[in-house]
Amino acid sequence: MAALMCVEGDDDDGGLEQAVETGGRMTVEEALETVIRYAEESGDGFVRWLELEELELDDTILLSLDLSTKFPDLLALSLFGNKLENREKIVDEVTKFKNLKGPWLNNNPVIEKSDCGMEDAILRECPKLEIYNSSFTRNFGAWALGFSADVYGKDNPGSGHLGDLPLQSVTSLDLSNRGIHNLINKAFSPFEMPNLSYLNIRGNPIEENSVSDLFGLLRAFYSLQSLEVDIPGPLGDSAVEILESLPALSLLNGVDASKILEAEKHVVDSMLQPRLPERTAEEPLVDRVLNAMWLYLMTYRLADEEKLDETPVCDEPNFRVAPFLFMPQGNLASAVSFSILWPIQNVKKGDECTRDYLFGIGEDKQRSARLTAWFHSLSIILSKYFILLLELPQFPFKLWSASLLLVNSSSPGVVRRSDGSALCVYSDIPQVEEFLTQPEFVITNEPKDADILWTSMQIDEEMKKAVGITDQQYVNQFPFEACVVMKHHLADTIQKAQGSPGWMQPSYSLETHLSQLIGDYFLRERDGRNNLWILKPWNMARTIDTTFDLRYIVLVRSINPLEIFLSDVFWVRLANNPYTLQKHSLFEYETHFTVMNYGRRLNHMNTPEFVRELEKEHHVKWLDIHQRVKSMIRSVFESAASVHPEMHDPKSRAMYGVDVMLDASSQPKLLEVTYCPDRGRSCKYDTEAIVGGGGTVKASDFNSTVLKWGETIRIITRWLGNGSSIGLSKQPTMG
Known part of the structure; x- marks a missing residue:
C-alpha cells in the first residue's frame, strides 16, 4: 500500500494475490469483507486503512457504500483508479471522515479536471489531512513522515492520537516528489528522528525556506550521512558548497563526498532514470522494445578492415x-561479430554488473551532457543549470558586439604581366578548364608555372613545398578563412563581433557546448517556443531546410581594407518533394534537403521566376529582401575582418557561397558560408539579373567574369560600405 500510494500506478501485491485466488478482479463487497476480517483478526476491529482501488467505482456506487458510517475511524482511504467524476459528491463523502489523514484519489476522471478546485475544498473541511494524492499538505506531520518511512501502512495504520516519538527508530526517509514547499516542521526534527542517516528530498520545490535555514536544519541531524537532493535545487547549485555546509555527509547523491571535493564537481546525480523512446499510439510494442534495446546494447560500425568504431554507465564500473x-577465413565475408564482457573489479554473486558507456570520456569532454543520450534526468538538471547561466553577466552566449575597427591599408595591386601577355591559370575544377576561354587567360597544368591558382584543395605550406608554389602567386583562398567556412568557427566569429544578431540563429558546437544546447532545448520546450534545429557536420555543406534556400556568390578581393563584391545573380535550391515534418518523411533526402547537385535530380528554377512567385504568394518586395541579405552578408565579412585580421594577404582572392534561408517574415537567416562553392548551374544556365544593371547573364562567361573581377563586369554589383573601411577597386581587370 505504501508503494502504491507513493507512486501512482503501482500494483498492490495483496490485491493481486486476492484477484488470482478468486480467478479475477475483486468486487467492492469482497474488498470490504476482506478489510473488516483483517481488522478483526489482527487488531481491535476498527478499520483505519481502506483500499478500494481499480474496482470500477463510480459516483453512485461510492455514495451507496456509506463508508463514513461504517468506518468512522479511517485514517487512510485509497480510491485509486476508479471512475469517480462528480466533484461535489466526492468532496461531500471524503470530508465526512473527521480523522482522515490521507486520501488517494489518483487516476480518476475528476482529477483530470485541473480547474475543479476539489483539493482546496477537501483541505478546508479536513484540517488534519497530511497527505493528498501522494503529496504532502502544508499540515504534514509525524503520520506523513512515518508513512514515507514505512512506519505506518496497512499493517500499522497508526491511530488518531499518535504516541510519543513514533519516529525514533527511523534511519532512512524518502521524501522525494512529495510537493513539499516548507521543510521546517515540528515533526521533521532531530528530536523526533535522532537516528536519521539517509534523507532524500529530490523533486520538492521547498521554495519557502532559505538555503541558510535549510542548512541549519540539516546540520542538526547529527546522524545524517547520506543526502539526495536536486542540484541545482533548494540547497543551491553547487555540490561542493553543499558538502562544505554539511561536513558530516559522506555521500551526496550517491557519490562519495571526498571524491566530489577532490574533483570539485558542482553537479552530481546518481538517480539517473533511463531515457526510453517515447511510444506513439500507432507504434507496435515490439518496435518500442527493439528501439530501447539497441539504445543500451550498443552497435559497432566497421570503419575499415582493421578498425572497429565503438560508441563508448557507471562512473566506476565493474565490467568492461x-x-x-572473428574472421575464421581471414576475410570480412566470413566475419562474426561479438561483444566481449569481462570483469575489471572483484564481484560476487548478487552484485550488479555495471559498465561505462563513455569509457575514457571525462567532464573535460562533456561527460554529463553526453550521458543524456541514455538518462533523462540529466537533461532536466542541465536545463535548470542553463536557466541559471542565462542570469550570469559573463554567460558566453550573451556577448556584446566587439568594436569593428578595420585599419585602412593600400588597395591590393592589379594582377597583370609586365609584358601584357595572358595570365596562366591552374585549376583542378572542371568548369574552369571548360569555360575559361577568354584570351586574357591560358590554362596550365603545372601549379608552379601559374600566375593564378584556382583550386578546390587547401594550399598549405606542405603543399607549397611539394609542388613548388611561391608566395608571389595568387591563390583563391585566404589564410584563416576557416573562421567563416567552418560552421563552429563561423558561429564563434559572429558572436565575438556582433553578439546575437537577428540573422544568426542560436548555434552550438556539440564538441564544446553540448550542455548549453541541451539546456536551451529544454528551456524552449518549457516555454513553447520553436524548437526545430539544423544539425550539420562542421566541415560539410549539408543542410536540412524548409522547402528552399538561396545560394549567393560573394567575391572577396581584400580583407584590409575590406573589399567584397556580390553577384547580381543568386541561385534558388529547392527540395524535390513537398515539405512535411511527418515521421515517415524524416529519412527522405529529397523532402528535407535542397542540395541536389550530387547525383540527384535537380529541380531547377530560374531566379526571375522564383522572385515573381515569392512576391505574389507572400506579398513582399524582393528588393527589400535583397537589401537585408546584402546587409547581412556585409556584416559576416566585417566580423571576420575584425575578429581575424590575420586573414589579410595581398596575394589572396576568394569566392564564397553564402547560403541564406528566409523565415516566415521574409527575414534572412544565415545558414553557412562555403569555400569554393559549386558553380555547375552558374556555368550551365543563362539567367536574368534581378538587381544591379539587369539584363542577361551568360553562363559561359561566368568564370572569366570572376577572374576579371572588376566593376565593369555586369555580374558584379558594387557594394559600397559606410566610411572608409570598405573600398572597391576601379580597375577593370583582376586586382
Whole structure:
C-alpha cells in the first residue's frame, strides 16, 4: 500500500494475490469483507486503512457504500483508479471522515479536471489531512513522515492520537516528489528522528525556506550521512558548497563526498532514470522494445578492415565491454561479430554488473551532457543549470558586439604581366578548364608555372613545398578563412563581433557546448517556443531546410581594407518533394534537403521566376529582401575582418557561397558560408539579373567574369560600405 500510494500506478501485491485466488478482479463487497476480517483478526476491529482501488467505482456506487458510517475511524482511504467524476459528491463523502489523514484519489476522471478546485475544498473541511494524492499538505506531520518511512501502512495504520516519538527508530526517509514547499516542521526534527542517516528530498520545490535555514536544519541531524537532493535545487547549485555546509555527509547523491571535493564537481546525480523512446499510439510494442534495446546494447560500425568504431554507465564500473570481430577465413565475408564482457573489479554473486558507456570520456569532454543520450534526468538538471547561466553577466552566449575597427591599408595591386601577355591559370575544377576561354587567360597544368591558382584543395605550406608554389602567386583562398567556412568557427566569429544578431540563429558546437544546447532545448520546450534545429557536420555543406534556400556568390578581393563584391545573380535550391515534418518523411533526402547537385535530380528554377512567385504568394518586395541579405552578408565579412585580421594577404582572392534561408517574415537567416562553392548551374544556365544593371547573364562567361573581377563586369554589383573601411577597386581587370 505504501508503494502504491507513493507512486501512482503501482500494483498492490495483496490485491493481486486476492484477484488470482478468486480467478479475477475483486468486487467492492469482497474488498470490504476482506478489510473488516483483517481488522478483526489482527487488531481491535476498527478499520483505519481502506483500499478500494481499480474496482470500477463510480459516483453512485461510492455514495451507496456509506463508508463514513461504517468506518468512522479511517485514517487512510485509497480510491485509486476508479471512475469517480462528480466533484461535489466526492468532496461531500471524503470530508465526512473527521480523522482522515490521507486520501488517494489518483487516476480518476475528476482529477483530470485541473480547474475543479476539489483539493482546496477537501483541505478546508479536513484540517488534519497530511497527505493528498501522494503529496504532502502544508499540515504534514509525524503520520506523513512515518508513512514515507514505512512506519505506518496497512499493517500499522497508526491511530488518531499518535504516541510519543513514533519516529525514533527511523534511519532512512524518502521524501522525494512529495510537493513539499516548507521543510521546517515540528515533526521533521532531530528530536523526533535522532537516528536519521539517509534523507532524500529530490523533486520538492521547498521554495519557502532559505538555503541558510535549510542548512541549519540539516546540520542538526547529527546522524545524517547520506543526502539526495536536486542540484541545482533548494540547497543551491553547487555540490561542493553543499558538502562544505554539511561536513558530516559522506555521500551526496550517491557519490562519495571526498571524491566530489577532490574533483570539485558542482553537479552530481546518481538517480539517473533511463531515457526510453517515447511510444506513439500507432507504434507496435515490439518496435518500442527493439528501439530501447539497441539504445543500451550498443552497435559497432566497421570503419575499415582493421578498425572497429565503438560508441563508448557507471562512473566506476565493474565490467568492461569491447567489440570483437572473428574472421575464421581471414576475410570480412566470413566475419562474426561479438561483444566481449569481462570483469575489471572483484564481484560476487548478487552484485550488479555495471559498465561505462563513455569509457575514457571525462567532464573535460562533456561527460554529463553526453550521458543524456541514455538518462533523462540529466537533461532536466542541465536545463535548470542553463536557466541559471542565462542570469550570469559573463554567460558566453550573451556577448556584446566587439568594436569593428578595420585599419585602412593600400588597395591590393592589379594582377597583370609586365609584358601584357595572358595570365596562366591552374585549376583542378572542371568548369574552369571548360569555360575559361577568354584570351586574357591560358590554362596550365603545372601549379608552379601559374600566375593564378584556382583550386578546390587547401594550399598549405606542405603543399607549397611539394609542388613548388611561391608566395608571389595568387591563390583563391585566404589564410584563416576557416573562421567563416567552418560552421563552429563561423558561429564563434559572429558572436565575438556582433553578439546575437537577428540573422544568426542560436548555434552550438556539440564538441564544446553540448550542455548549453541541451539546456536551451529544454528551456524552449518549457516555454513553447520553436524548437526545430539544423544539425550539420562542421566541415560539410549539408543542410536540412524548409522547402528552399538561396545560394549567393560573394567575391572577396581584400580583407584590409575590406573589399567584397556580390553577384547580381543568386541561385534558388529547392527540395524535390513537398515539405512535411511527418515521421515517415524524416529519412527522405529529397523532402528535407535542397542540395541536389550530387547525383540527384535537380529541380531547377530560374531566379526571375522564383522572385515573381515569392512576391505574389507572400506579398513582399524582393528588393527589400535583397537589401537585408546584402546587409547581412556585409556584416559576416566585417566580423571576420575584425575578429581575424590575420586573414589579410595581398596575394589572396576568394569566392564564397553564402547560403541564406528566409523565415516566415521574409527575414534572412544565415545558414553557412562555403569555400569554393559549386558553380555547375552558374556555368550551365543563362539567367536574368534581378538587381544591379539587369539584363542577361551568360553562363559561359561566368568564370572569366570572376577572374576579371572588376566593376565593369555586369555580374558584379558594387557594394559600397559606410566610411572608409570598405573600398572597391576601379580597375577593370583582376586586382
